[in-house]
Amino acid sequence: MRRRRLVSVVVAVGLVAACTSPGGDVTVDTGTSIVIGAGSEPENLNPILGYAPDGAAKVFDGLVSRDASLDLVPALAAEVPTASADGLTWTATLRDGVRFSDGTPLSAQDVVFTYRSVLDDRTNTTIASRFDAVAEVTAPDERTVEFRLSYPYAPFAQQLTLGIVPRKAFDGVDVNSAPFNTAPVGTGPYTVAEWRKGDRLVLRANEDHWNDAPAIKTVTVVFVPDDNARATRMAAGEFDGTVLPPKLAHSYTGKAGYRIVRNPSADYRGLGLPSELPLTSDPRVRRAINLGLNRQAVIDAVLAGAGTPAATPISPHLDDWYDPKASFAHDTAEAERLLDEAGWREGPDGTRSRDGQPARLPVLYPAPDVLRKELALAAASDIAKLGIDAPVEATTFDVMLQRRDEAANVWGGGDPYDPDTAAYTLLHSRYAGQPGYVNMTNYRNARVDAALDTARRSLDPAARRQAYADFQQAYVADPGWAFLVFLDHTYVLRDKWDGQVPQVEPHDHGLVHAVWWNIERWTPKS
Amino acid sequence: MTAPTRRRGRALGLLVLRRLAFAVPVLLLVSFALFVLAKASPFDPVERYFGARIIGASPERVAQIRANWGVDEPVVGQYLAWLRHAVAGDFGDSLSLRQPVAQVIGERLGWSVLLAATGFALALLLGLVLGTAAAWRQGGRLDRTITTVAYALEAAPVFWLGLAALYVFALELRWLPGGGLTDPGAAVDVGQVARHLALPVAVLAISHAPWYVLFVRQGLLESFTSDHVVGARSRGLPDHLVVSGHALRTSLLPFLSLLGARLPELITGALLVETVFSWPGIARATVDAALNVDFALLGALTVLATAVVLLGNLLADVLYAAADPRVGLDG
Numbered sequence: 044m045r046r047r048r049l050v051s052v053v054v055a056v057g058l059v060a061a062c063t064s065p066g067g068d069v070t071v072d073t074g075t076s077i078v079i080g081a082g083s084e085p086e087n088l089n090p091i092l093g094y095a096p097d098g099a100a101k102v103f104d105g106l107v108s109r110d111a112s113l114d115l116v117p118a119l120a121a122e123v124p125t126a127s128a129d130g131l132t133w134t135a136t137l138r139d140g141v142r143f144s145d146g147t148p149l150s151a152q153d154v155v156f157t158y159r160s161v162l163d164d165r166t167n168t169t170i171a172s173r174f175d176a177v178a179e180v181t182a183p184d185e186r187t188v189e190f191r192l193s194y195p196y197a198p199f200a201q202q203l204t205l206g207i208v209p210r211k212a213f214d215g216v217d218v219n220s221a222p223f224n225t226a227p228v229g230t231g232p233y234t235v236a237e238w239r240k241g242d243r244l245v246l247r248a249n250e251d252h253w254n255d256a257p258a259i260k261t262v263t264v265v266f267v268p269d270d271n272a273r274a275t276r277m278a279a280g281e282f283d284g285t286v287l288p289p290k291l292a293h294s295y296t297g298k299a300g301y302r303i304v305r306n307p308s309a310d311y312r313g314l315g316l317p318s319e320l321p322l323t324s325d326p327r328v329r330r331a332i333n334l335g336l337n338r339q340a341v342i343d344a345v346l347a348g349a350g351t352p353a354a355t356p357i358s359p360h361l362d363d364w365y366d367p368k369a370s371f372a373h374d375t376a377e378a379e380r381l382l383d384e385a386g387w388r389e390g391p392d393g394t395r396s397r398d399g400q401p402a403r404l405p406v407l408y409p410a411p412d413v414l415r416k417e418l419a420l421a422a423a424s425d426i427a428k429l430g431i432d433a434p435v436e437a438t439t440f441d442v443m444l445q446r447r448d449e450a451a452n453v454w455g456g457g458d459p460y461d462p463d464t465a466a467y468t469l470l471h472s473r474y475a476g477q478p479g480y481v482n483m484t485n486y487r488n489a490r491v492d493a494a495l496d497t498a499r500r501s502l503d504p505a506a507r508r509q510a511y512a513d514f515q516q517a518y519v520a521d522p523g524w525a526f527l528v529f530l531d532h533t534y535v536l537r538d539k540w541d542g543q544v545p546q547v548e549p550h551d552h553g554l555v556h557a558v559w560w561n562i563e564r565w566t567p568k569s
Numbered sequence: 570m571t572a573p574t575r576r577r578g579r580a581l582g583l584l585v586l587r588r589l590a591f592a593v594p595v596l597l598l599v600s601f602a603l604f605v606l607a608k609a610s611p612f613d614p615v616e617r618y619f620g621a622r623i624i625g626a627s628p629e630r631v632a633q634i635r636a637n638w639g640v641d642e643p644v645v646g647q648y649l650a651w652l653r654h655a656v657a658g659d660f661g662d663s664l665s666l667r668q669p670v671a672q673v674i675g676e677r678l679g680w681s682v683l684l685a686a687t688g689f690a691l692a693l694l695l696g697l698v699l700g701t702a703a704a705w706r707q708g709g710r711l712d713r714t715i716t717t718v719a720y721a722l723e724a725a726p727v728f729w730l731g732l733a734a735l736y737v738f739a740l741e742l743r744w745l746p747g748g749g750l751t752d753p754g755a756a757v758d759v760g761q762v763a764r765h766l767a768l769p770v771a772v773l774a775i776s777h778a779p780w781y782v783l784f785v786r787q788g789l790l791e792s793f794t795s796d797h798v799v800g801a802r803s804r805g806l807p808d809h810l811v812v813s814g815h816a817l818r819t820s821l822l823p824f825l826s827l828l829g830a831r832l833p834e835l836i837t838g839a840l841l842v843e844t845v846f847s848w849p850g851i852a853r854a855t856v857d858a859a860l861n862v863d864f865a866l867l868g869a870l871t872v873l874a875t876a877v878v879l880l881g882n883l884l885a886d887v888l889y890a891a892a893d894p895r896v897g898l899d900g
Contacts, residue, residue, distance in 0.1 A: 086665065086666055086667055089667070092667055164633050165637065167618070167634050167637055167664070169618065170622065171627075171633075172626045172627040172630050175627055175630075217662075219662060220662035220667060220668055220669050224667045225672075239849050240673075240676055240854075241847070242847065267847060272747075275740065279743075281752070439611055439612070440616060440623075441612075441616070454624065456621060464625065465625075467625075469625060474628075477628050478628050478631075479626065479627075479628040480625065551621065
């Protein structure tokens with residue numbers, strides 16, 4: 044009796060303001076609108092501050108954009124910009140007749156303003172490092188933009204995907220806190236209809252887009268950071284598509300009306316091996332650790348198979364650059380032999396030591412990151428099998444950076460566009476010993492340096508490819524890391540649209556890249 | 570107006586002034602303590618700002634932003650700079666959200682106030698009705714049920730209640746939506762918001778009502794034994810008139826001060842409820858501000874919360890004094 048009262052009180056209160064059932068006012072569904080459940084929300088929508096620097100920006104166009112195979116195609120530039128013979132001057136000619144969504148015509152001054160603002164010291168942007176090579180940006184006339192570099196930088200055109208903003212929107216306004224940052228105006232296939240921070244972003248088709256208006260007229264992006272909450276709301280039919288961890292996406296296998304999409308990425312996770320720790324200062328030990336890791340088993344156990352083994356920062360999905368010979372077999376016998384050869388002998392308790400010093404390599408990961416934790420545990424257990432004591436510790440990025448000379452840290456990053464961005468600051472000895480998140484293992488290898496420099500400066504594609512092949516060979520002979528995996532990103536999608544094509548993804552896969560990278564080209568299935 | 574009333578009015582005015590003057594050092598102290606705490610945070614604001622892009626970012630660029638923000642300056646200097654602008658009404662720009670702080674708060678505060686105010690009103694209503702019912706039938710089955718549930722709910726954390734409500738009403742019964750302000754495709758209108766508001770408000774109210782229920786019940790039981798109630802009963806007045814007209818009226822006075830004292834709980838409760846139900850209020854911005862060591866936003870939010878609590882208490886005291894002429898106005 045008492046319990047029934049309790050229930051009736053609770054139910055009565057729950058009913059105070061609500062008697063209707065959800066979904067009472069759904070509009071007729073013709074496939075011209077889509078609701079996306081996204082895991083992360085952009086902090087702002089201003090390309091200058093770092094929104095969508097690799098294109099697919101929805102609201103903006105860059106001078107160039109990328110097709111499904113990641114080749115550059117012209118966007119606001121009439122053709123993909125090319126370099127002068129010395130590689131120091133890059134010239135872009137603008138497409139005619141492009142207008143911003145507020146009607147202002149696009150001019151070279153807008154492009155100059157966008158890039159100069161990124162390079163301005165007063166701008167708090169997260170992407171300035173990408174343009175370190177740029178000395179000056181000018182507009183010789185209204186349709187031409189010239190980038191002058193301070194050193195030859197072959198992959199420069201890859202950085203021209205950055206969205207272009209209208210200069211006049213920033214007249215007398217501080218870029219760092221401009222109203223534009225949340226209510227932007229661009230030339231892109233969509234315009235921002237509404238952004239309710241922390242809840243949702245509504246995009247409306249730009250009917251006047253230079254490259255035809257999108258068939259999907261309304262894109263609603265709902266931000267739900269929690270994986271389980273997103274899975275629940277997808278199951279309740281609130282979303283047409285969402286990103287889910289592989290294990291949660293699995294329940295949609297074979298479900299009518301839904302598709303599971305698994306896109307490969309260049310988003311790596313790996314252990315940085317400290318080159319100054321006595322144990323791992325020996326290249327033979329670093330090679331032994333790489334050979335001792337059973338990467339495929341880790342991927343199957345931790346990621347339900349959604350990943351590709353990683354040996355270097357260059358993803359096997361990047362056909363242009365990847366060298367299939369640069370990989371590590373799982374070979375514990377060879378690993379043990381290398382450790383013996385390096386003088387780390389197994390003692391009676393199974394732990395190796397040299398001159399009385401035990402072989403010990405702590406493995407650190409950032410505490411809130413569940414995936415990195417599981418990877419750390421799996422890798423540490425493989426390392427322990429070689430006779431190296433590998434305690435796993437949860438900590439923060441700051442502590443990982445402070446202890447980078449004595450611990451193996453689980454780092455992550457990477458993008459698929461050009462090997463230079465993934466490898467140069469990570470492995471070039473020029474960045475060894477520098478503060479911050481560059482060359483965190485203090486890796487030094489003259490052959491790797493030479494190959495990376497040659498590749499960066501060579502405009503000839505064949506020469507670049509050769510240099511990156513050299514780089515991968517030199518690196519695998521003397522690995523500074525134990526790269527583990529390139530993650531696959533998994534999505535569940537209602538099977539209502541044509542035009543979705545896979546693209547190798549970068550680390551960032553919230554609203555911008557991910558399965559809906561080309562949503563402006565999707566069409567409703569009839 | 571008689572002379573004593575006028576004197577009392579002036580005393581009340583003095584009380585308000587005194588309290589407001591006292592609020593100034595409290596606000597200064599709280600905001601400074603916040604800056605010190607934030608400075609001791611294990612998170613680095615610049616690294617948080619870069620996020621994943623910190624990997625490979627050139628050290629010069631990172632150092633440039635550190636310099637732009639002055640994050641390595643001593644905490645006293647940063648605080649004084651913030652204070653100078655805050656006093657002039659300029660709370661600066663939120664570093665983590667790349668927006669002026671005033672805009673960040675303006676966009677979200679309304680939804681939080683809606684949630685907190687509705688929840689507060691409902692909790693009050695529940696407190697009065699159930700508390701009175703329990704006291705009226707003291708020792709009866711109704712009283713025993715209400716008190717037991719109230720004690721149980723006092724012990725239940727609000728986020729736990731929220732998750733339980735989410736599970737029962739949104740997932741299992743599917744009566745109410747599980748989060749957000751509106752359905753994904755729908756526009757913001759009264760019906761949509763009311764339906765999405767129902768569950769969070771109910772959870773917030775139910776988690777706060779027990780304090781009011783038990784307080785009202787206790788107050789009523791005490792006043793049942795007081796002279797004027799015993800007198801009314803002995804004059805043969807009907808029971809409901811005695812309870813509502815005599816007993817409840819006097820026991821409501823201390824209730825006013827409880828309202829003031831419960832305000833901080835209401836604010837933190839609302840923040841937790843917002844998080845559970847993805848309500849687009851100030852909660853997520855608060856958590857982001859703390860995690861990103863966003864001094865400007867943290868400072869403004871803390872000052873705001875402190876001011877609300879101080880003002881709420883002042884309001885409760887003024888009402889108390891206005892309602893009961895015997896209350897002294899010295900402190």
